[in-house]
Amino acid sequence: MIRRIAIIGLGTMGPGMAARLARGGLQVAAYDVAPTAIERARSMLSAAETVLDALGIASPSAGVGMVRFTDDIGDAVSGADLVIENVPENISVKADVYRTIDGLIASDTIVASDTSGIPITKLQAHISHPERMVGMHWSNPPHIIPMIEVIGGERTAPQTVATIRELIRSIGLLPVVVKKDVPGFVENRVLYALLREAVDLVERGVIDPEDLDTCVSWGIGYKIAVIGPMALLDMAGLDIYKSVSSFLNADLSNRDDVAPMVLEKTNASKFGIKSGEGMFSYTPEQTKALQGERARKLVAVRRILEGRG
Ligand SMILES: NC(=O)C1=CN([C@@H]2O[C@H](COP(=O)(O)OP(=O)(O)OC[C@H]3O[C@@H](n4cnc5c(N)ncnc54)[C@H](O)[C@@H]3O)[C@@H](O)[C@H]2O)C=CC1
Ligand SMILES: Cc1ncc(C(=O)O)c(C(=O)O)c1O
Numbered sequence: 001m002i003r004r005i006a007i008i009g010l011g012t013m014g015p016g017m018a019a020r021l022a023r024g025g026l027q028v029a030a031y032d033v034a035p036t037a038i039e040r041a042r043s044m045l046s047a048a049e050t051v052l053d054a055l056g057i058a059s060p061s062a063g064v065g066m067v068r069f070t071d072d073i074g075d076a077v078s079g080a081d082l083v084i085e086n087v088p089e090n091i092s093v094k095a096d097v098y099r100t101i102d103g104l105i106a107s108d109t110i111v112a113s114d115t116s117g118i119p120i121t122k123l124q125a126h127i128s129h130p131e132r133m134v135g136m137h138w139s140n141p142p143h144i145i146p147m148i149e150v151i152g153g154e155r156t157a158p159q160t161v162a163t164i165r166e167l168i169r170s171i172g173l174l175p176v177v178v179k180k181d182v183p184g185f186v187e188n189r190v191l192y193a194l195l196r197e198a199v200d201l202v203e204r205g206v207i208d209p210e211d212l213d214t215c216v217s218w219g220i221g222y223k224i225a226v227i228g229p230m231a232l233l234d235m236a237g238l239d240i241y242k243s244v245s246s247f248l249n250a251d252l253s254n255r256d257d258v259a260p261m262v263l264e265k266t267n268a269s270k271f272g273i274k275s276g277e278g279m280f281s282y283t284p285e286q287t288k289a290l291q292g293e294r295a296r297k298l299v300a301v302r303r304i305l306e307g308r309g
Contacts, residue, residue: 002081002110002167003027008073008097009086010037012274013114015044016143017084018067023052024171025060028067031076038069048143051295055144055302057172077104082167084136086114094118095126102128110160112136117184120153130155134164135178137185144298149185151178190229200253203261209279225305 005021007014010032018028018041030045032038045067059065070076077083083101087093094113101111111133113123124130135151148168152161161177168175178185184192198216202209224232233241265271265278272278273287282290303309 002163004029004080004082006031006076006080006083007086008032008076008083008101009088010041010044011086011088013138013140013142014086015041016048016141017086017114017138019045019048019052020057020143020173021171022065022067023057023059024173025065026171027064029076029080030067030069031071031073033073035071038071042069047291047295048141051141051299052143054296054299056308073100074104077101077109080105080109082110082112082164084112084114089116089118091118091122094123098123098127108132110134110163112164114138117188119181119183120151120156121181122153124153124155131157132160134160135181135185136164136168137187139187141295141298144295144302146172146174146302147187148173148175149178149187150175151181151185153181196253196255196259199259199261200255203259225301 004027006029007018007021008031010018010030014030014032018030022028030038030041032041083105085094085097087097094115098111105111107129109132111127111129113120113133113135114137115123115135116137120133120135124133127133130153133153134156135149135153137149137151139145139147150161150164150168152158165175165177176186182189194216198212201207202212207215227235269275270277273282273290276282276284276287300309
């Protein structure tokens with residue numbers, strides 16, 4: 001039974017995850033190596049709590065479901081039934097965390113990684129109880145998106161996968177078990193196929209970035225929340241898919257490196273919202289307004305999709 005959770009890494013993903021788990025009645029200890037990240041996480045936690053209120057996900061009764069911040073990793077993981085590693089997408093940074101916590105956690109503590117797509121089999125080589133390591137891939141923003149992928153590596157015990165799937169289900173979220181430990185799992189394989197084509201179309205001047213977003217959001221995006229890709233094939237007709245894919249697949253981007261447009265921007269430290277410029281530009285005021293507006297719209301859409309509109 002999982003009651004106490006430690007979250008290691010409080011950047012983009014950690015605070016929303018902590019807020020949502022606490023609303024599920026869990027005791028959460030939240031740690032980051034950077035004091036500034038802990039400070040920022042406090043206000044991100046409170047913003048996430050406001051959104052959870054709007055989603056109608058109530059606080060549990062007093063005394064359960066709390067988030068406690070700490071700047072001591074030993075304190076964070078002490079007594080934890082589950083540790084969720086949430087540090088940057090880099091095997092050596094993640095391996096350092098596993099080595100640090102290895103001697104601090106009980107042999108039956110489950111260690112989950114929120115990796116976007118590093119195979120769990122690679123990560124579990126760095127921990128002394130690999131049968132207790134599992135992928136728990138949340139989607140951004142983690143307090144709003146209900147689906148979480150659960151991935152076992154070659155050495156993960158089936159019971160570890162089952163425990164995490166049950167935990168997710170028990171707090172009202174939607175676990176999806178990925179049956180093979182492929183890079184990117186499922187969500188990011190699909191997303192990155194879309195992003196590769198989108199970046200390629202903008203880079204080749206086929207469309208402007210704003211129009212690309214209008215096309216995808218109001219075309220594919222709007223309907224795909226209601227009709228998933230497999231159901232969409234049946235709606236369009238497999239005969240149509242056969243005809244179009246017979247000439248189109250060969251023309252789609254198949255580049256296997258990072259697109260020059262993305263390299264140019266990242267080399268100039270243009271990372272997007274977090275640096276104020278990426279594909280678009282953002283002032284701090286615009287960022288705040290955008291985040292509020294996006295949360296409001298995602299909450300409204302989720303309520304409708306769940307039949308609670
Ligand atoms: N950003 C996104 O949309 C998503 C990211 N992920 C994955 O989640 C993980 C975390 O991603 P983000 O939150 O975006 O990263 P981030 O870069 O925003 O935050 C990472 C945090 O980890 C901290 N950190 C670094 N080394 C640490 C250590 N040794 N001990 C404790 N804290 C440490 C940093 O100070 C930072 O606050 C990555 O594996 C990423 O691929 C998963 C889903 C979505
Ligand atoms: C661009 C991008 N990359 C990775 C992820 C992830 O799920 O790991 C996301 C996301 O939205 O969650 C993403 O947008």
